[in-house]
Amino acid sequence: MTSLDLRSFNFLAALQCAVMGAVLLGIRHNFPSNIRGLRYWGLAPLLGLGATGFYALLGYAPALLVGLGGNGLLMACSVALLAGTREFLGQPLRWWPWVSLVLVCLVGLFVFFVIWPDYRPRMLIFGLGMAAICGAHTHVLARHGHGFAARLMLVAMAWQTLVLLARALSTYWVDAPDTQRFDAGSVIHMVFVATFSFTILTVLVSAQLMASERVRLEFEHLASHDELTGALNRRAILRLAEQAHVCWLNMGHAYALLLLDLDHFKHINDNHGHQAGDLTLVRVASTLEQGLRPLDRVGRYGGEEFVVLLTTSDLASAHRMAERLRVRVESLSADTNAPACTVSIGVALVQAGDASCDAVVGRADRALYQAKAAGRNQVSLG
Numbered sequence: 331m332t333s334l335d336l337r338s339f340n341f342l343a344a345l346q347c348a349v350m351g352a353v354l355l356g357i358r359h360n361f362p363s364n365i366r367g368l369r370y371w372g373l374a375p376l377l378g379l380g381a382t383g384f385y386a387l388l389g390y391a392p393a394l395l396v397g398l399g400g401n402g403l404l405m406a407c408s409v410a411l412l413a414g415t416r417e418f419l420g421q422p423l424r425w426w427p428w429v430s431l432v433l434v435c436l437v438g439l440f441v442f443f444v445i446w447p448d449y450r451p452r453m454l455i456f457g458l459g460m461a462a463i464c465g466a467h468t469h470v471l472a473r474h475g476h477g478f479a480a481r482l483m484l485v486a487m488a489w490q491t492l493v494l495l496a497r498a499l500s501t502y503w504v505d506a507p508d509t510q511r512f513d514a515g516s517v518i519h520m521v522f523v524a525t526f527s528f529t530i531l532t533v534l535v536s537a538q539l540m541a542s543e544r545v546r547l548e549f550e551h552l553a554s555h556d557e558l559t560g561a562l563n564r565r566a567i568l569r570l571a572e573q574a575h576v577c578w579l580n581m582g583h584a585y586a587l588l589l590l591d592l593d594h595f596k597h598i599n600d601n602h603g604h605q606a607g608d609l610t611l612v613r614v615a616s617t618l619e620q621g622l623r624p625l626d627r628v629g630r631y632g633g634e635e636f637v638v639l640l641t642t643s644d645l646a647s648a649h650r651m652a653e654r655l656r657v658r659v660e661s662l663s664a665d666t667n668a669p670a671c672t673v674s675i676g677v678a679l680v681q682a683g684d685a686s687c688d689a690v691v692g693r694a695d696r697a698l699y700q701a702k703a704a705g706r707n708q709v710s711l712g
């Protein structure tokens with residue numbers, strides 16, 4: 331590969347990344363505002379393109395200007411990618427260590443451009459500085475990233491870190507003191523120059539995938555959870571009950587449903603206000619969730635009614651669980667100074683002949699009616 335090839339390739343790759351970055355910046359407002367990091371991810375390739383612009387001036391502009399401008403912008407590009415990822419993962423960047431690192435590296439480059447001109451320490455300083463940024467990027471992805479796209483980004487950053495380290499450390503036996511960036515005929519140098527644009531491209535593709543995946547998960551969550559209490563909504567809990575019913579039909583694993591209705595909830599609204607009523611619903615939902623075993627689920631059935639699905643159970647243990655939940659809700663007001671609140675519970679176990687979970691819901695509903703009729707704050711079996 332001639333030096334012209336490498337420059338052209340580098341410039342085209344940087345241009346491609348910059349277009350993707352500009353697209354990311356343009357579409358970032360289409361994503362919900364709680365999806366952060368897109369502006370830094372979008373800005374990074376534009377800085378990278380600026381760096382490539384400086385490198386393209388090599389031979390036409392003073393080497394000092396090209397070296398400091400190009401390397402400085404390339405480091406800024408890597409810091410921006412890191413900032414984007416950290417912000418996306420909810421780990422905002424502390425800027426000063428990275429700004430200091432870039433400045434220290436630029437001072438080092440200046441020294442070995444002007445005072446003791448030597449390419450090798452310049453490459454060492456730049457390579458180690460960049461490897462520190464990319465290494466930190468790899469680290470945050472390994473700790474906080476989840477899913478395919480985050481792993482793809484992690485592999486790209488880990489690879490880039492290794493290439494940078496190899497390039498920085500091999501510089502003394504590969505390069506001469508007056509080597510130029512596009513002159514070196516070593517394989518490691520080719521790999522270093524060629525992979526940088528591909529790393530940015532991979533990071534940008536991964537970033538878009540990560541953002542889209544997050545949007546999908548948020549929509550899924552919104553579609554299946556009650557906005558006020560955070561519990562499963564009626565559709566989601568009934569879908570789980572249907573699945574439990576299929577399990578019962580196919581494998582004989584029993585399940586029970588508890589229908590819970592807050593007692594005289596209207597009084598709480600009337601006497602303490604609607605907001606206090608909302609807060610009570612939130613507290614009851616979280617109390618129920620905390621009182622359940624890991625496989626059991628709670629959902630808001632509507633208004634001040636909740637459903638609990640006990641996945642494997644006999645009637646006696648379902649009754650014990652219902653009693654435990656009733657006591658937990660009753661003691662809620664003592665623990666939190668919230669308005670006094672009790673709950674009536676109807677319990678039903680799936681039984682032979684139940685065509686669907688609707689039959690179980692129906693029995694639990696009748697049992698709940700009995701609990702209300704018998705004076706409330708109690709459990710009835712259906």
Ligand SMILES: Nc1nc2c(ncn2[C@@H]2O[C@H](COP(=O)(O)OP(=O)(O)OP(=O)(O)O)[C@@H](O)[C@H]2O)c(=O)[nH]1
Nearest residue numbers: 591592593594595596597599604605607608633634
């Ligand atoms: N604050 C608040 N109140 C709600 C919500 N959904 C339903 N409600 C209220 O819950 C109350 C239910 O009242 P009722 O059906 O008469 O039942 P109750 O007062 O709990 O009486 P019993 O069930 O017979 O013990 C109504 O006043 C609704 O306005 C909600 O999301 N937030």
